[in-house]
Amino acid sequence: MPANRPLSLITGASAGIGTAFARRLAVLGHDLVLTARRVDRLEALAAELREKHGVSVMVLPNDLANPGAPQALCDALRQHDLQVDWLINNAGYGVPGSFLANDWKAHADFLQVLLTAPTELAWRLLPGMRKRGYGRIINVASLAGHVPGPAGHTLYAASKAYLIKFSQSLALENREAGVNVCALCPGFTWSEFHDVTGTRDKMNQMPGFMWLSAEQVVRQGIDAVERGQAVYIPGRVNRAIKTIVQLMPDRLAMWLSARESKRYRNADE
Template sequence: MARRLCLVTGASAGIGQAIARIYAERGYDLALTARRADRLEAFAAELKQTWGAESITIAADLADRSAPEMIIRTLEEAGRPVDALINNAGYGLQGNYLSSSWADHAAFMQVLVEAPLELTHRVLPGMQTRRFGRIMNVASLAGHVPPTAGATLYGAAKAFLVRFSQALNQENAETGVHVSALCPGFTYSEFHDVNGMRDQMASMPSWLWQDAKTVAQIGYDALEANQAVVVTGGVNKTIAALCKLLPDTLALRLMSSQTRKFRRAD
């Protein structure tokens, strides 16, 4: 029997790499995509040496609208259907809405929302036909809490992924396809270096943070259990629950008072 294939976007670091390691350990081959080809090749060698997993590396920038079609076409030409899709690629934009150009905002939404939607749309029919599939959308605690200045589109994009995952989970209840939104809070990774927020994040208390390996394992377990949404860690679950219970005006005020400590909105 041919080994199943797991496609991971944003696979060159952080949560993406941690999830890929879990799937490799469980007998999957990998399709790894990110912008940095050298990082992908080095990671593929690690997966091969450690777990015997074969990897197809595809250097691609998901901000390019042609990238999702190119990624799936490459795998089709290699004769490898996608059995698991991990929509992990993402980043943030610093500053308020007008601090960034429209081109930057459009690229951001392409990576965080449109690319996951297109990749899912392209692989889902085959999963349904084979009666097996796993789709994980890496969202965020930000999708469950009130928005704040300086993250105008981030929380909105992540909330979209949460709702999309919930709906798709219900639609595929009888198909053998599991769908889950993974919602971590602060996670040790390169995410904040890319965003230029490392100095601000360093001031956050250590009990708010989780490591990528822990987050990835929680996400994998939830997806296998076909849990539509999983928020990682007790602290994050408490925050998400409180934000649902509090009146919007109070929740917004509390979020604003806390996030201005580490988020730039100028």
């Protein structure tokens, strides 16, 4: 561990799992750098954490859909002589509808935020972690990356599957250097995600045992990366789903995915 308080950079920190990470890491004594688009939320969260936990919190608002955003974030960290010990690649969202129902700009922005930005941030921050002999990277993936991709939200499961494989490779490459990497793969989580995609009413029909709170996801994710687990699925129900799907013939798994996805997609997608 660093001699002083570790410093954590959290993307998508303004809501949901990102906010839960900020609160939990502050409890654990981390100084924080928070980034997202919504400055007012970031500033309010930063003020809360400074007052409650006495940690240093820097707000660096940025839009990761901008290809220059990862470098700009790292340049700002360098200007303030800050070294990141924990990278939480959490920023993400869903693009509702079928692949051709959206214009290419929507898909390009999504791929930049979900794939390119977390990959570039890891590439830029890993050398410092390796040099210091300590680091933690959590890539927030999803249970969706372990099961067949549904119709609608076409790129979401694909992007999460990428983060899982990326994390596995990074974990193998860096564990001997003192850097643990984990793909955190939550299932249904109470957050703003389904409000933004307009599917909240349908998602509320899902049974309660299918859901975890953002705080539960975060606590389990932090424990998993500290244990050195390259991939972690929080929740026994979610782990059971992954196991069952893996044991099914592909055609049956695809059929079930198609049937179940209709339950929580909007009809006009």
